[in-house]
C-alpha cells in the first residue's frame with residue numbers, strides 16, 4: 001500500500017514523540033512492503049512563531065491531500081496565563097478539527113497487563129476494562145459564539161448543538177456498539193441543559209433503528225463518579241464536546257498513564273491520529289517523554305487502513321517493551337528509564 | 352441556643368435520610384441544651400405533585416425565615432427521560448439556590464479511617480486526603496439564557512459570568528485557603544472559554560490581596576485526571592458551576608461512598624445543608640438508604656453556628672457507628688445491613 005501521511009508534530013514533546021511513531025511506522029512499512037511518504041507541516045505555537053497562525057492554510061492543504069494525519073501535541077504555557085493573548089495554539093487545534101470535519105474523537109480505554117498495578121485504581125476494579133468514549137469534536141461550547149459585554153466585566157460562551165450534529169455522532173456510536181457488546185451510554189446534563197435535552201431526544205428517536213442496542217442515559221456528574229468506580233460497567237459512551245474532554249482525560253487514569261493512550265479523530269474527510277496527552281512543555285527537548293501513546297495512535301491508523309496485522313504488530317511490540325521494562329521515566333519506578341528516542345529505536349528494531 | 356431550621360425533605364430517599372438527621376440533631380439539642388424548631392416545607396417532585404411548582408413561594412418564605420435549611424434530595428426519574436416536561440424538580444433546586452443567594456457550595460472531601468479500603472482508589476493514594484471544592488452555584492450555564500431555534504432543531508445554553516460573581520466566590524476561596532494550607536487551585540478551561548478567561552483574569556488580580564496564598568491555575572480536563580490520581584495534591588479548589596458539579600461528584604469516589612459526603616451552600620442569606628447524593632429513587636421508601644451524608648451535613652450546620660463541640664459529637668458518633676459496623680446496605684459487604692431508621696436511632700442513642 002502507498003500511504004501519504006501528513007506529519008504535524010506541534011509543540012512541546014510533540015516532535016519527540018512523533019519521531020518515534022515515524023520510526024515504528026517505517027519499520028512496519030519495510031516489513032510488510034508498504035510505502036509511506038511523510039509530509040511535515042506546522043501547527044500550534046510552532047506555527048504561530050513561524051507564520052503568525054496556529055493552523056496555516058498550507059498546513060490544511062497538506063492535511064487535505066494526505067491519506068491520514070499523524071499529530072503530536074499543541075499548546076505552550078506562555079499563552080495559558082495570558083488571558084489577553086490574541087492568537088492561541090489551541091485555536092489551531094480547533095480550526096484543524098473544524099476544517100477537516102473531524103466531528104468524532106474516538107478514545108479507547110483499556111488496561112495493559114504489565115502496568116495494571118500502576119493505576120491508582122484497584123486491580124479488581126479495572127482489570128478487563130474495555131470502553132470507548134466517542135466525543136463530539138466540532139460542536140458545543142467549543143464553537144459557539146463567545147465574547148465580553150459591560151466593558152469586559154461579563155463574559156459568555158454559547159453551548160449549541162443541532163439535531164444533525166448529534167445524529168451523525170450518535171450514528172457512529174450505535175454502529176460501534178453493534179460491533180461490540182451492543183451497549184451504548186449517552187452522557188448529558190439533560191436535567192439542566194437544553195442542548196442536552198436535544199441530545200437525549202435525538203438519541204431516543206434513533207433507538208428504533210438499532211433495536212439490538214441497549215441504550216442508557218446518564219448525567220455527566222454521575223458518570224464522572226461511576227467511570228472510576230466501576231469502568232467495566234461501560235462499553236461505548238457518546239457525549240458532547242466539553243463533557244467528552246473532561247471524561248476522556250479522567251478515563252485515562254484507569255490505564256495508569258496518560259502517556260499510553262491513543263486516539264483517532266474521524267469525520268467527513270482525512271482522519272487524524274494523536275496521543276491524548278498534551279504538549280507537556282516541562283519535558284520538551286529532554287528526550288524523556290513517553291512515546292507509546294503516539295506509537296499506539298499510529299497503530300490505530302494502520303487498523304483504519306484495514307492493515308490489521310500491521311496494527312497488531314505495533315501493539316505486540318509495545319506490550320513486549322512494557323513487559324521487558326523498556327520504558328520511559330514516567331513508568332520506570334526506580335528501574336532504568338529509557339530515553340524517548342531509545343524506546344523508538346528498540347520498538348523499530350523489534351518489529 | 353434557639354434554632355429555627357427549615358426542613359426540606361424533597362424526593363426519593365430525601366424524607367428518610369432527613370428523618371435521621373433530625374433524630375441526631377434533636378439528641379444533640381437535648382444533650383447541649385439547645386432548642387430546635389423544625390419547619391417542614393415542600394420541594395421537588397413532591398411540591399410539583401402538591402402545588403404544581405418545585406419551589407413554591409411558601410417554601411421560600413419558610414427558608415428565608417429560618418436560621419438554616421436542612422435539605423434532602425431532589426429529582427424523580429419520571430422527568431428525566433421526558434425531554435418535553437415543562438416543570439422539573441431540578442428547577443426547584445436551581446430556583447432555591449438563586450432566590451436564597453446560595454452562591455457557593457462547599458464540599459469537603461476526606462476519608463474515613465474505617466472505610467478507606469472501600470474506595471476504588473488505592474489506600475496510599477488517598478489516605479490523608481483533605482480537600483475542599485468550592486463550587487460557584489448561582490451562575491454559569493445553569494442560569495444563562497437557553498432555548499431552541501430552527502423549529503426545535505438547534506438548542507443552545509449560555510455560560511455566562513460577571514467579574515463580581517467570580518470575585519465573591521474567589522474571596523471565599525482565598526479566605527478558606529488562609530485558614531488551611533494557603534494553597535488555592537482555580538480550575539477553568541481558559542484555553543477555550545471566554546468565561547474561563549474572565550475567571551482567570553479576576554482571580555489573578557486578587558492574588559495581590561492574599562500574598563501568602565499560592566495560587567495555581569489548572570484546566571478542568573487535567574484536574575478530572577489528577578483529582579483521582581493524586582487527591583492529596585489539592586487543598587482548596589475554586590471553580591465555576593458546571594465544572595464544580597462534575598468534579599465534586601468525581602471527588603466523592605475518594606471517600607469510597609457518596610452516601611457519606613455532606614455539603615453546605617452559603618451566600619448572602621440563609622445557609623443550606625445537604626448530602627451530595629441525589630434522590631436515589633430505586634431505594635425510596637425501602638428504609639435502606641445511607642443517612643450519614645445528611646447527618647454529617649447537620650454537623651456542618653452546627654459548626655457554622657459556632658457550635659463546634661456539637662459538630663464534633665456528631666462526627667464522633669458517625670465514626671463510632673462505622674467502626675462498629677452499624678452501617679447500611681451500601682457499606683455492609685456481606686455483613687449485617689442496618690436499616691436507615693435503625694442507624695438514626697443508634698446514632699441518637701449514642702450521642
Ligand SMILES: CC(C)[C@H](C(=O)O)[C@@H](O)C(=O)O
Pocket residue numbers: 074075090093245542543572
Ligand atoms: C488543548 C485543548 C483545546 C483540547 C480540548 O479541550 O479539546 C485538549 O484538551 C484535547 O482534549 O484535545
Ligand SMILES: CC(C)[C@H](C(=O)O)[C@@H](O)C(=O)O
Pocket residue numbers: 191192221425426441444596
Ligand atoms: C440535580 C442537579 C440539577 C444538581 C446540579 O447539577 O447542580 C445536582 O447534580 C447537584 O450537584 O446538586
